[in-house]
Amino acid sequence: xxxxxxxxxxxxxxxxxxxxxxxxxxxxxxxxxxxxxxxxxxxxxxxxxxxxxxxxxxxxxxxxxxxxxxxxxxxxxxxxxxxxxxxxxxxxxxxxxxxxxxxxxxxxxxxxxxxxxxxxxxxxxxxxxxxxxxxxxxxxxxxxxxxxxxxxxxxxxxxxxxxxxxxxxxxxxxxxxxxxxxxxxxxxxxxxxxxxxxxxxxxxxxxxxxxxxxxxxxxxxxxxxxxxxxxxxxxxxxx
Numbered sequence: 001x002x003x004x005x006x007x008x009x010x011x012x013x014x015x016x017x018x019x020x021x022x023x024x025x026x027x028x029x030x031x032x033x034x035x036x037x038x039x040x041x042x043x044x045x046x047x048x049x050x051x052x053x054x055x056x057x058x059x060x061x062x063x064x065x066x067x068x069x070x071x072x073x074x075x076x077x078x079x080x081x082x083x084x085x086x087x088x089x090x091x092x093x094x095x096x097x098x099x100x101x102x103x104x105x106x107x108x109x110x111x112x113x114x115x116x117x118x119x120x121x122x123x124x125x126x127x128x129x130x131x132x133x134x135x136x137x138x139x140x141x142x143x144x145x146x147x148x149x150x151x152x153x154x155x156x157x158x159x160x161x162x163x164x165x166x167x168x169x170x171x172x173x174x175x176x177x178x179x180x181x182x183x184x185x186x187x188x189x190x191x192x193x194x195x196x197x198x199x200x201x202x203x204x205x206x207x208x209x210x211x212x213x214x215x216x217x218x219x220x221x222x223x224x225x226x227x228x229x230x231x232x233x234x235x236x237x238x239x
Contacts, residue, residue: 007048007081007083007090008205008206008207008211009207009211009212009213010049010083010211011049011053011054011055011056011210011211012054013049013050013052013053013054013080014052014054015052017052017054017057017058018031018033018054018057018058018060018061019033019061020032020033020034020057020060020061020064020070025071025073025109025112025113026073026105026106026107026108026109026110026111026112026113027105027108027109028073028074028075028077028105028108028109029051029073029074029078030051030071030072030073030074030109031051031052031057031060031071031072031074032069032070032071032072033057033060033061033063033064033069033070033072034063034064034065034067034068034069034070035064035067035069036069036116037117038067038068038069038118039117039118039119039120040067040068040069040118040119040120040121040122040234040238040239041068041069041070041071041113041118041120041121041122041238042063042068042069042070042071042121042122042123042124042234042238043070043071043072043073043106043109043110043113043121043122043123043124043142044056044059044060044063044070044071044072044123044124044125044126044129045072045073045075045102045106045123045124045125045126045128045129045130045132045133046072046075046126046128046129046210047126047127047128047129047151047207047210047211048076048080048081048090048093048094048097048127048128049080049081049211050074050075050076050080050081051072051073051074051075052074052080053210053211055210055211055212055214055223056072056126056210057072059209059210059227060072062227062231063230063231063234066231066235068234068238069113069116069118071109071113073105073106073109075097075101075102075105075129075132076097079096079097081093081097097128099128099131099132099135099152100135102128102129102131102132103132103135103136106132106136106141107141110141110142120143120238120239121141121142121143121238122142122143122144122145122146122233122234122237122238123136123142123144123145123146124145124146124147124148124230124234125145125146125147125148125150126148126149126207126209126210127148127149127150127151127175127206127207128151128152130147130148130149130150130151130152130153131150131151131152131153131157133145133146133147134147134150134153134157134158134161135157137160137161137162137163137165138157138160138161138162139162140162140163142163143163143164143237143238143239144163144164144165144166144233144234144236144237144238145161145163145164145165145166146165146166146167146168146230146233146234147165147166147167147168148168148209148210148226148230149168149169149170149173149175149176149206149207149208149209150167150169150175150176151175151176151206152175153176153184155180155183155184155187158183158184158187158188159187159191161194162194163194163237164194164195164196164233164236164237165188165194165195165196165197166196166197166198166199166229166230166233167181167184167185167196167197167198167199168199168201168209168226168229168230169181169198169199169200169201170200170201170204170205170206170207170208171200171201171202171203171204171205172203172204172205172206173205173206174206175206176206178200181198181200184198185198195237197229197233199229201222201225201226203222204222208222208223208226209223209226209227210223
């Protein structure tokens with residue numbers, strides 16, 4: 001299951017971070033940012049540390065500034081992974097918070113989003129969240145998918161995806177090493193009906209898009225490059 005890289009550089013969670021607000025959507029608390037009058041939405045699905053991570057909320061605000069309505073649900077019901085709790089390892093925690101449950105929880109969230117008049121939805125998942133996004137892609141519940149340093153995503157998952165997908169991986173990644181991403185790329189290349197983009201970002205580690213230090217200029221630059229690629233993907237395919 002989840003390796004140590006999924007748990008490195010834990011963020012200092014802050015329920016008040018970001019310029020958006022928290023509301024109930026489809027039975028889940030969700031951080032929302034951007035105009036609800038937008039017809040286009042991006043769903044951001046977190047890593048194991050959940051929706052109160054400041055860098056994740058800052059990313060939501062950035063995407064919202066481009067005209068999207070952005071939703072970041074609390075899939076863990078106030079129970080994100082806590083690395084300081086030595087009584088509850090990541091393997092124990094994940095049993096309570098499987099990606100299969102995350103997928104099911106997303107369905108009413110999507111219905112709540114659509115009830116606002118939104119007609120186009122894309123989803124991006126980081127680490128844990130990438131598996132949820134892949135499941136949404138298989139059922140065509142979204143229009144476009146982005147996976148950032150995915151965890152648990154398999155070759156069979158990629159074979160079954162049905163919507164345009166971008167996969168942004170790290171050169172230093174035990175969860176989805178470059179060799180696996182190359183397999184993903186080969187599979188997608190054999191599926192011309194599914195638009196795809198696969199990139200292995202050099203000199204970065206698993207988690208780099210959201211678990212970076214804001215004081216590290218190089219880390220911020222690397223994260224922002226991936227953020228732009230993600231946003232460009234949604235601008236192209238979420239209509």
